[in-house]
Amino acid sequence: MGEWSAPALPAGWTISGQPPFVARHDEVAALESAWADVLAGAGRVVLVSGEPGSGKSRLVAEVCTKLHAAGATVLFGACALEFGAPFEPFVDPLRALVAADRSESDATGRGETDATSRVETDATSRSESFELLDRVLTRSIHDAEARVAGPDRMFDAVLDVLQSATAARPIVLVLDDLHWAGPAAVRLLVRVVVGMQAHRLLLVGTFRNAPPDRSGVLVDAVASLNRLSGVERIELAPFTTEEITEYVMANAGLTPSGARDSAEALSELTGGNAFLLREMWRRVVEAERRDGARIIELPDSVGDLVRSRLATLEPAQRVVLELAAVLGQEVEVNELVALDEASADHTLGAMDAAVRAGLIESPREPGDRYRFPHAIARQAVIDAMSSGDLLRTHAHIAQTLEADFPTTPELIQRLAHHYSAARALGFGDRAITYLIRAAELSEHRYASEDAGRMLQQAAAISSDAGERGELLLRAAADWDLAADTARARLLYEEVAETGDARQRLRAAMGYEDASWRPGLLGHRARDLLSAGLASVPEDPADPLYVEALGSFARATAFTGSVDEAERIGDRAVELARALDHPMTLASVLRSTSTLTLRPRGIAKRQARSRELLELTRSTDNEWMAAATLHIFANSYLLGERADLEASAVALTEMSRKWGGHWNYWVACLRFGRALIAGRLDDAAVAYRQAQRDEIAFRGDATPGANAVQEYMLRRESGRLDPIRRVITGEESPVEHWAPGLLALYTDLGLETPTRRVLDWLLERTESSSADSSVWSARLVFLAEAALLLGDAEVARRVHAWLSEYAGLNLMAGIFLAPFGPADCYLGELESLVGAGDPMPRFESALDLAERTGAPLHVARTLAATAAHLRRVDPRSREATDYAARARAIAAPAGMARVLRSLDSADATAAAAPGGLTSREREVIGLIAEGRSNRDIAARLMISEHTAANHVRSILTKIGAENRTQAAMFARERGLA
Template sequence: MGEWSAPALPAGWTTSGQPPFVARHEEVAALESAWADAVGGAGRALFVSGEPGSGKSRLVSEVCSRLRADGAAVLVGSCIQELGAPFEPFDEPLRALMPAFGTAATDGSDSESVELLERVLDRSVQDAADKSVGQERVFSAVVDVLRAATAERPMVLVLDDLHWAGPAAIRLLSRVVEETVADRLLLVGTLRNAPPDRSDALADALASLSRLSGVLRIELAPFTTDEITDYVAICAGISRDTARESADVLEELTSGNPFLLRAMWRRVVEAERRGGRRVIELPDSVGDLVRSRIATLEPAHRPVLELAAVLGQEVDLVEMIGVSAASVDVTLAAMDAAVRARLIDPPRLAGDHYRFPHAIARQAVIDTIPSTELLRTHARIAQVLESDFPAAPRRIQRLAFHYAAARALGFGDRAVTYLIRAAELAEDRYAYEDAARLFEQAAGISPDSDEQAELLLRAAAAWDLAADTARARAVYERVSDTSDPRLRLRAAMGYEDASWRPGLLGHRALELLSAGLASIPPDEHDPLYVQALGALARATAFTGAVDEAERIGNEALDLARATGDPLVLASVLRSTVTMTVRPRGVIERQERATEMLALTRPMHSEWIGAATLNVFANSYLLGDRAGLDQSERDLQEMSRQWGGHWPYWVVCIRFGRALIGGRLEEAAIACRQLQQAESVFREDSNSSANALQTYMLRRESGRIEPVRRLITGEESPTELWPPGLLALYTELGLEGPTRRMLDWQLAHIAPNASDSAEWAARLVFMTEAALWLGDAAAAERLHPLLSEYAGLNLMSGLFVAPFGPADCYLGEVESLIGTGAPLERFERALDLAERTDAPLHVARTLAATAAHLGRVDPGSREAAGYAERARAIAEPAGMVRVLRALEVGSEASALDGGGLTARECEVIALIAEGRSNRDIATRLVISEHTAANHVRNILMKIGAENRTQAAMYARERGLA
């Protein structure tokens, strides 16, 4: 964009009538300092909070008016107490910016962002949103536009009354603050932080943002007596000494609240001048003050003021005249009288509106209206707006609000109609959270049970689009009690769909789907029935019964193809490709995922992501580098366009590919990001995925040792995750605990254990334990389980823990138990690792090959060559675990019945010489800790209780 000019400041900021600005010196300094930082390219966000009437807006208007006078660009947006527009308060500042782009936005990303925001913000556009993008892309567009604008000139973005912002706007606020930390933007927000206006959603967002160094909070305190004295002296034009007496009274009456001070100072000063302090009755609250002023109005004028209060904080005189039951002359006279009574502020400029001096003053007027009269007023406003004002601002939202308020008078149907239209408008503008709440509100008003259910289904779908799958499931459950069986089945399908993505078990979804399917005829030509079968298949898989799930899924897929409907087919494919990651059927699942991609791309559906994610997972299993690269790019685009849970999967993939690529620092950054990214699943994020990812990273980089102090070796497998315990015990070299946990796990392998998404991790950790222990019996038992993965990479979850070629583990097992063809296994593993573009897997396979050759022939030159190749990969990348394996592998050779390695034979010989652990470490050029581990392993293997018995063993066997 080129040079642009900021719009004029709000009229109330710049015209006469503003109260004097006193005190707040520290707050002003903080705002000015934040602006200086922003001008220098360090974005700042400053949030001013306080009770109603504490002077938040006055402080901001004063400072921003000064900044504007010094050349700053100031954009202002605000929220209203009633039903607001989607993404309010960002909408008006963005509308002010858009004309500045025009055709000058030549950058591709900026141009795309401007075009998208024009569609989102254009009030005249009523068609559905472009479903090729999601809310995340809209958020990115807002950030793009703001950053482009601040690149031309620094900006102050004021967002007033954030406590009334909708949930979508609050999420956008977080995104803007987080992504403009290096831009010339000062964002200033005001909010009330106490009930009843406190927003918990906003409070949570600000608590999260407070971790950023550029985010500041200011809590406005009440005025002190000295500050009240200054205020009165300026307003009344009297000396501070004279004003002091009035200030004492005003401090007692107002508790230092600036709005109350503005409302009451005149009466107190006049009373002091008359010497009548003891006889004048002063109001104790804003309500009393407003009632006292209303009492000065003529009876015919009071309903006009009440109507104005119900119309809104700002009052359009044209609307007032149109809605008012009084004549034009009476209405105009009433407004003049209200201005004289200081109940409402007059227009400052031509085209401006009447405005209540503060929201609490307006609310005080509303509080004086009898409840039945308030209902009638809402009804009259809604009817006149509907019939006579087709172009009124926020017309749909206002009609929804007023008809909903008047529904007791028989306007419930109109309320539902306009709440639905408001929800659809929010949905079309990507404000999915706002849409969901409006659909739920409409459902709560509708007397028709089927309509209620339909609206709740739409609400749940909106929550799902907002990535709040827990809220979506809760709403779907509410529909499960409806009388219409097809609605119940749709709810069950929605519940299942909102369950599998966060990885929840499928038992409840299976229960709902089974009941729903039983309630409708099993019509093979019914699209709903066919799609529900597909959902049932996935729910069944997520209970662990994958064989039964595949049978149901195949049936559903055959029926879907027979319908000839690509949408039905895509739906069933989506369910069946996401059921399992087990090795059997991986090629078929890859073909289905590819077919689904071809079907969904023309639909511009988020379903593309589900297919792409599974293409990626299957590509890793198969070692298809091209598939990995393409699907990763596609998922990155999904994340950019849709947001939601897709950024989590993108980071998950980034972590895994960095790990297997040996880029451990990059993997560490991604691992930290995943801790935050898991929160996209909200209360569903109770998985141990990040814990497993952290372990995978730590063990490869040699950073497991700090965990030792937290491990006793006595942990219970029924209280903690057994595979995780076994992995830690093995990695820490705790032989006894490792053997105990391995035996426990081998005894608790369930019949269908391989159907679980975490089975690969269980299998690998058991295999690694058996190999480290030299437990041939356990390794022999695990061999057929590993054989199911022959020719594939092992992976736990969807790329949560990539373990590499199964043939490498099979080769190690066969080397230990003396069967099969280990070298052929290693060759196949090496080929797969190289095809996968996984240097970590390559290095580990080379090290395993070297260890096997060294076991067969301790002096093998071929073993040394493999070890050298592995070391050349591992050392530059810091693959500590591989390097340790090479150290052990170079020594490995079982020389006697005790199963001692070559290195352990050297150690026991030194024990026989009476050497200490320190001496052994020095002689063998290893750490003292490693020497102690060797000694402990030797004692365990030969059944010796002490070093003396070990020395005797060595001499008896000719090892010393």
């Protein structure tokens, strides 16, 4: 994007007759300093807040006008209170950039432009971004293509366009009245601030920070942005008496002493509010000049001020001004003339009278608009109207605009606003019609939050139960697309309780779909689906019934009843195939390919995921991402590296298009892949991104799946020790997640607490626990605890459960906790109990780890193999070779856990004759004291069977034939 003509400055900035700009010296300096930083190549954000009338817009206008005069490119956008377009205040600035790009493309060709000014980002992506914004911002909704992406693609397109523009020139982007921005625009604001930190953009935003205009959504966003470098907050304080004195001197031409008395009176009357000061200073100065009056009767508020000025108008003139106020902050002359039932001369005469009264500003040139001097002045005119007059005025405006101005900008939003305001007069149906159309426009522009809000508003107006249910279902789908699954679930639940039979079933399906992705348990979804299915006929030929069965299967799986879920899912797939309806089959495959991560049936689930991918490949919707995610998860379990890499690329592209919860899954994907590759710094970056995405995705900041990722990262990078300071060893397994507590005790080497929680868990572990999504994590943590304690009895029990996973990688969740080959754990357990031949297990594990492309798993398997060989022969040269290979991988990558295990094994081999473990050294010392197996079990608080296993292992390792020889061995080597 080369040379181009930027839009003109807002007319309100350049009108003559404004009072001189005074004070605000520090604020001006801050803005000018920020612009200097931008000229030097940095991105800067200045957020200006204050009460209504404090002078926010005037400050920004003054500084930006000067910057513009000095050659700066200034783009301006503002929010409207009642009927703003989706993504206001970004729309006008983006339209200007898209139009400039289109003009340049027509003149020079896209290729030349890309070659010269889009050097930082792929040219194809930039071109697609300009085309996307061109389509959604400048074309009719009816001319647009079907939506083939999610809101995040729109956000990325905005960043592409802004980055391309600022690569050619530094830009000032002014966003006025952000307190009226919709939730989608606020989310875009955050993305722009974060994404433009390294680009030459000065973003200046203004907003009110006091009720009733204070926006909770914006407040939360600003709080998060304040933590970023390059973001500055300016809060405008009321003018001081000294500053008011300066203002009076500049306006009235008085000396400092002459202006001081008027300034003191004005300070008391206005509280230092800039708007009130502008409106009242003249009367105060004139009164002082006339008679030096110290008591001046002036309005107590803006409302009183406006009412006093309204009283100077004739009734017919006042009606015209009220029409103007309800029309908007800026008023088109032709619309006002059409609305006034008198002649055009009467309308213009009435507005002239309002201008003379100081209630509105006249157009400065042909084609310009009337403007209220401030939003609070306009609101004061509206507040002075009776409720009946206000309703009738809204209705009159809506009907006139609809009949006479079919092409006026933002007509749909305006009609939605005016008809909604007039619904008490019988315009509810029209309000619903235009709210729906406005929502569709928001959907077209990827403003899903705005669409959901308007559809909810339409539902609240509707008196028809069926229509209300449909509107709420659509609203819930929009909130879900905006990644606000919590709000979506609330709406789905409402319809599931109040809609008709088929609406209740559809709502139950929506609730379930908005539940499993954040990882919520399926009990509530199953209850809703069960009731919904019971309310419709059991009809295998009904696509809705069949799809609901698939959803019911997934909800059942998320209650832990996986066997039952698979039976239901198989039936749903069978019925879907019989229907010969591709999208019904795709829906059921999507539901049933993610029932569990357990090994049984993995080939069937992988085949379903592949079939789903083929069914949806031509549709270009986000179901492709669901198929890809499941293929990715299964490919890790199976160790299919090529599919892992291909799925990762595809899922990343899906995330770029659809955003929302797919951003979270991609962050998990990046975390897991970096972790198993031993790129622990990259894993930490991905973990933090997943943490941010999980909070946005789940709708709260409570610890979730991300806590498991943090643990995995800490344990592999050796950063668990700081937690030791807050661990007592007495933590309750009821109040904490018991498997996680066991893992923490084990990693910290706290044997007594480990034993306590291990026993507690084993007492409560049933075969049905295998249906849990965290069963593999539980098995890993049980195995590691058994290995720490040297408990052969527990090792055998865990080995039996773990055998089902032989030949596969273990993973809890989808890359929340990738543990690596199950065969490695099986080999370690076999080595501990002295059963079987562990070496084939380790060889199988090493092969799987290498096929997976997971250096972390390779290093751990090599270390485990070395530990086994040293258990058999402390002087094993083969063990030394395995350990060296493991260390060569682990040391450069900082795999602290692997290195610690290698160091521990080396120390044990050097210090312990016969390769005895620490627990075995305790046991042989008790043998030397003449203790029986029962005595040993009691002393060490282990079972007699475990004590016997330790004795057999000791005799094997030291080559002793009986306990007497073992006792002699202990005394000779100082172990007794």
